Amino acid sequence: MAKKKRKRRKKKSLATAQVKKESFQEKPEVKEKTPLKRQKKFILYAIPFLVVLFGLLFFIVLRPKSEVQRADSLNVIIITLDTLRADRVACYGYDKAKTPRLDELAEKGVKFENAVCQAPLTLPSHASIFTGLYPPSHQIRDNGAYYLDQGFQTLAEIFKEKEYNTAAFIGAFPVDSRFGLDQGFDFYDDKFEEDEKFKAFTSERRAEDVFKSFQEWFLGNFQSKFFVWVHYYDPHLPYDPPSPYREEFSDPYDGEVAYTDFFMGEVIDLLEEKNVFDNTLVVVAGDHGEGLGDHKEIDHGLFLYNTTLKVPLIFCAPRNLPSQKIITFQVRLIDIFPTVLDLLNMSVSADAQGESLIPYMDGKRKDNLVSYIETFHPREMFRWAALRGIVDGKMKYIDAPKPELYDMEMDPKEEHNIYQEEKQVASRLKKDLDGLIEKYSSKSSSRRGLSSEERERLMSLGYVVDSSPSEGESSDFPDPKDKIDVWYTLQVARSLQRRGEDEKAEKLYKKGIEMDPDCSLHYLFLGGLYLKAYRLQEAYDVFKMGTKALPESIPLHDGLAKTSVQMGKYQEALNECEAILTLNDRYFNAISLAGLLYNRMGENEKAIEYLQRAARIEPENKLLLLDYARVLSISGRTEEAIDVYGSLKVHYPKDFRIYQNLGITYGNTGDLEKSIENLKKAIELHPTALAFFNLAVALEKTGRIEEAVRYLKAYLRTTPEGDTARKRMAQKKVAEWEINLNR
Numbered sequence: 001m002a003k004k005k006r007k008r009r010k011k012k013s014l015a016t017a018q019v020k021k022e023s024f025q026e027k028p029e030v031k032e033k034t035p036l037k038r039q040k041k042f043i044l045y046a047i048p049f050l051v052v053l054f055g056l057l058f059f060i061v062l063r064p065k066s067e068v069q070r071a072d073s074l075n076v077i078i079i080t081l082d083t084l085r086a087d088r089v090a091c092y093g094y095d096k097a098k099t100p101r102l103d104e105l106a107e108k109g110v111k112f113e114n115a116v117c118q119a120p121l122t123l124p125s126h127a128s129i130f131t132g133l134y135p136p137s138h139q140i141r142d143n144g145a146y147y148l149d150q151g152f153q154t155l156a157e158i159f160k161e162k163e164y165n166t167a168a169f170i171g172a173f174p175v176d177s178r179f180g181l182d183q184g185f186d187f188y189d190d191k192f193e194e195d196e197k198f199k200a201f202t203s204e205r206r207a208e209d210v211f212k213s214f215q216e217w218f219l220g221n222f223q224s225k226f227f228v229w230v231h232y233y234d235p236h237l238p239y240d241p242p243s244p245y246r247e248e249f250s251d252p253y254d255g256e257v258a259y260t261d262f263f264m265g266e267v268i269d270l271l272e273e274k275n276v277f278d279n280t281l282v283v284v285a286g287d288h289g290e291g292l293g294d295h296k297e298i299d300h301g302l303f304l305y306n307t308t309l310k311v312p313l314i315f316c317a318p319r320n321l322p323s324q325k326i327i328t329f330q331v332r333l334i335d336i337f338p339t340v341l342d343l344l345n346m347s348v349s350a351d352a353q354g355e356s357l358i359p360y361m362d363g364k365r366k367d368n369l370v371s372y373i374e375t376f377h378p379r380e381m382f383r384w385a386a387l388r389g390i391v392d393g394k395m396k397y398i399d400a401p402k403p404e405l406y407d408m409e410m411d412p413k414e415e416h417n418i419y420q421e422e423k424q425v426a427s428r429l430k431k432d433l434d435g436l437i438e439k440y441s442s443k444s445s446s447r448r449g450l451s452s453e454e455r456e457r458l459m460s461l462g463y464v465v466d467s468s469p470s471e472g473e474s475s476d477f478p479d480p481k482d483k484i485d486v487w488y489t490l491q492v493a494r495s496l497q498r499r500g501e502d503e504k505a506e507k508l509y510k511k512g513i514e515m516d517p518d519c520s521l522h523y524l525f526l527g528g529l530y531l532k533a534y535r536l537q538e539a540y541d542v543f544k545m546g547t548k549a550l551p552e553s554i555p556l557h558d559g560l561a562k563t564s565v566q567m568g569k570y571q572e573a574l575n576e577c578e579a580i581l582t583l584n585d586r587y588f589n590a591i592s593l594a595g596l597l598y599n600r601m602g603e604n605e606k607a608i609e610y611l612q613r614a615a616r617i618e619p620e621n622k623l624l625l626l627d628y629a630r631v632l633s634i635s636g637r638t639e640e641a642i643d644v645y646g647s648l649k650v651h652y653p654k655d656f657r658i659y660q661n662l663g664i665t666y667g668n669t670g671d672l673e674k675s676i677e678n679l680k681k682a683i684e685l686h687p688t689a690l691a692f693f694n695l696a697v698a699l700e701k702t703g704r705i706e707e708a709v710r711y712l713k714a715y716l717r718t719t720p721e722g723d724t725a726r727k728r729m730a731q732k733k734v735a736e737w738e739i740n741l742n743r
């Protein structure tokens with residue numbers, strides 16, 4: 001910030017110097033003809049003139065714009081910067097930060113200095129941003145196992161109804177389309193790696209790639225109205241900024257933040273380049289912060305402290321919102337939803353839980369907005385108590401087994417729990433909190449409890465599930481504060497594993513299981529470590545132990561299923577898929593894996609059913625669609641297979657496998673010309689023995705023997721060593737054909 005300000009000041013004085021120079025330019029002529037007295041007189045006249053000139057200049061150029069102008073047809077871009085802790089941004093007071101683009105945007109718009117997220121977790125927080133609802137209402141309590149029900153109305157859906165072009169560019173798996181945030185988006189780019197059959201929990205891509213995808217879309221769409229979400233994930237663990245940020249920053253988190261800031265700026269530059277910036281509302285927000293070791297929390301999701309709750313929040317619309325405006329009152333991410341609608345003259349539903357921030361920008365409102373806060377991550381992943389709390393801008397109450405109360409003004413770092421001293425305040429806040437929970441809790445849940453039938457189903461698969469407490473029910477789960485050492489052990493093990501020190505990580509994961517056998521993550525990461533190292537039996541044992549201890553943990557069943565596949569235990573893998581689908585019938589990995597397993601076990605109609613279901617959840621998954629089309633084709637449903645290949649060709653015109661498989665399918669239907677055309681295209685992209693062989697067969701059938709010989713020879717050259725029936729047949733055919741041709 002300091003740097004930026006200095007720069008700007010320099011610019012201003014340069015402008016002043018120019019004005020002065022111009023004002024006196026006519027002087028030399030006068031000077032030659034006139035005595036000194038007249039020169040003084042001129043200066044005397046010039047002073048009021050200059051004062052007026054500077055006044056005007058200030059009024060036109062430098063005066064902060066103060067009013068809000070609502071407008072019907074603004075474009076909207078929401079940029080979420082994942083894991084960006086407010087106090088690590090320069091314009092939020094951190095002098096080691098290099099965030100010139102965020103600082104600049106704040107200067108051009110409205111900066112909320114005290115914005116809080118409602119849950120310090122990626123999916124729940126984004127769900128709150130896009131629905132304007134608290135987590136008890138939208139029912140997304142953690143990453144990975146919840147999805148936003150179709151019944152909720154999202155910002156994207158509202159804009160789509162208003163005939164905006166809607167598109168989202170996603171940086172990481174926690175907000176993958178399968179979790180339901182894609183509602184209302186015409187285009188939702190959540191491709192992290194192209195050739196990925198199963199996206200991992202850790203799948204992500206750099207801001208640079210997210211930006212490139214946005215840029216490509218934007219250049220074709222900026223001329224019509226748009227509503228866009230750009231999601232940059234880089235400040236999330238692991239902190240691994242690319243050069244030159246890696247070298248420039250001693251703290252890699254700061255490096256990731258600076259890198260992300262650069263690409264946030266690229267979005268703005270692109271808008272300016274195409275002259276749409278002035279007609280666009282840009283909202284930039286962190287989804288949650290990061291512990292960075294404060295309160296012994298390294299990442300986020302375990303606690304409800306400011307480190308992970310306070311996020312940057314900036315609104316900028318050059319023609320419509322004030323500039324250089326700083327709001328210090330507490331606001332919430334759920335307020336983005338009604339604010340955007342309010343600025344665009346769209347009606348805000350009476351059910352909205354956030355409030356429009358326009359009155360703050362107009363200077364008409366001056367109070368803190370009370371926020372409900374929660375994290376269910378401790379309960380979901382560790383079987384520790386979920387935390388819920390309330391923060392009114394001055395006091396924060398956290399409803400934990402050991403309750404906490406903080407005076408945010410006196411103790412912003414939340415180091416002194418004054419619950420014992422201020423029990424009256426605490427009980428007033430607890431009452432308010434209970435009121436909020438009562439008011440906002442939804443009756444339905446995207447992750448309901450198990451029916452007795454489902455329990456029986458799990459029992460038949462060898463798992464005994466006890467009932468976990470539902471919303472509002474008290475539990476005797478431990479306080480996460482008391483389990484911080486377990487959490488810390490896990491974090492250290494993970495960072496060792498990321499550095500490649502597997503042996504040390506393995507020991508710590510094992511220690512973690514001993515410390516707390518109810519925590520799923522130790523099993524999960526240890527099993528993952530073994531699986532990656534192809535230590536299959538050990539991976540199997542750990543996942544098996546984990547699923548027995550925690551039969552409701554889907555990721556553990558998932559790990560056991562994948563390990564079983566690698567060990568050739570197909571039936572067991574299928575049982576694990578069934579267990580997962582009993583717990584969550586939308587779980588993509590289990591659906592698609594079950595499809596592949598049925599195919600391998602020869603039950604193709606069942607395989608098709610599952611693969612079809614999986615493709616509905618992840619229609620952009622190329623490998624899944626290739627499998628789906630392949631199974632259709634071998635089941636004789638060639639027309640359907642050809643349709644799937646056809647749409648794949650449109651999206652992936654450079655993938656040889658699509659042409660190769662399509663060529664073979666056409667060959668089976670007897671459409672030889674199409675078979676030849678596609679196989680030749682496949683060979684052009686990437687020659688394989690399989691394509692050469694099938695092409696030779698098709699050519700032979702059309703009587704083009706000379707060409708067929710050429711490709712059969714190519715097949716023999718490229719096919720792996722060793723004697724096979726197909727090879728012998730090919731050799732025989734080549735010999736026969738050559739004799740015939742030479743005759």
Ligand SMILES: [Zn+2]
Binds near residue numbers: 082121122
């Ligand atoms: Zn996040």
